[in-house]
Amino acid sequence: MSTDKRNIWVGAFVLVAVGLFLSRGADRIAETAPPRGPGLGHQVSLETAAAWDISIPPDGHNLPPGSGTVAAGEKLYLARCINCHGKRGRGLSAEELVGGVDGLTGDYPEKTVGSYWPYATTLFDYIRRAMPQDAPLSLTSDEIYALCAYLLFLNGVVAEADVMNAATLSAVEMPNREGFVRINEMAR
Numbered sequence: 001m002s003t004d005k006r007n008i009w010v011g012a013f014v015l016v017a018v019g020l021f022l023s024r025g026a027d028r029i030a031e032t033a034p035p036r037g038p039g040l041g042h043q044v045s046l047e048t049a050a051a052w053d054i055s056i057p058p059d060g061h062n063l064p065p066g067s068g069t070v071a072a073g074e075k076l077y078l079a080r081c082i083n084c085h086g087k088r089g090r091g092l093s094a095e096e097l098v099g100g101v102d103g104l105t106g107d108y109p110e111k112t113v114g115s116y117w118p119y120a121t122t123l124f125d126y127i128r129r130a131m132p133q134d135a136p137l138s139l140t141s142d143e144i145y146a147l148c149a150y151l152l153f154l155n156g157v158v159a160e161a162d163v164m165n166a167a168t169l170s171a172v173e174m175p176n177r178e179g180f181v182r183i184n185e186m187a188r
Contacts, residue, residue, distance in 0.1 A: 056125035060170025063124065066141030067165035070158075073150025076143055080132050089113075089154050094133075098154045101175065114155025118180050120172035123148050145169065 056062050077085075085091075089098035089112075100110025109116075113123060127144050130136050139147075149164040157172060158164070 054125075054128065056121045056128075058119040058121055060121045060166055063121065063166035063169065064141040065166065066145050067163050068142050068144070068146025068149050069163055070146075070149045070153045070160050072142075073146035073148070073153075076146055077150050081147070084133065089151060097151055101156075104176070104179070112155065113151050114157060114175060116176055116179075118174055118177045120148065120152060120157070120169050120174055123151065124169060 053062070077089075083092070084094035085097055086094075090096050095112075096110065097113050100112040100115035104111070104115060117123060124144055127147055128137065128139065131139070131147075145164040148169060149158065149162060152158040152164070152172060153160055153162070155175075157174065162168065
């Protein structure tokens, strides 16, 4: 067999192997992620449109089933989040997630989960949509609840034994909940 034919066969084998490897990751994302879009020119059913609505409002409506603990969240954080957010949510290249309590009035306010965010449900919504940065929409609901539990614990908002799920996450009172003015109140 000539060198050119052998190179073609080797190249084809490598392409097939890479394709199989990548398709395994796509299967995991497809199992956990909502549909990405309708495809242009196709009519969309109401059920499909509803599946795309993954937003979580402050009252927690639309939170999926599942639950997570602080311990599970810590384990996942160490595996997936520490490289950007640092040990215990402080430092490194990404935004700090912990600290900043009473630090919103200075020249450089620390807008962390515990000091700034008014609703714990926003944390779930953001993690699901955007984290980890290299694979958004890849975490399961249980993993997201666990990360929420861990981050809320680090910020002193929930106890170490608390379990986060749709009911408990919606009921969390964030420290800065009253620090925001609703738009309809501004018009008065």
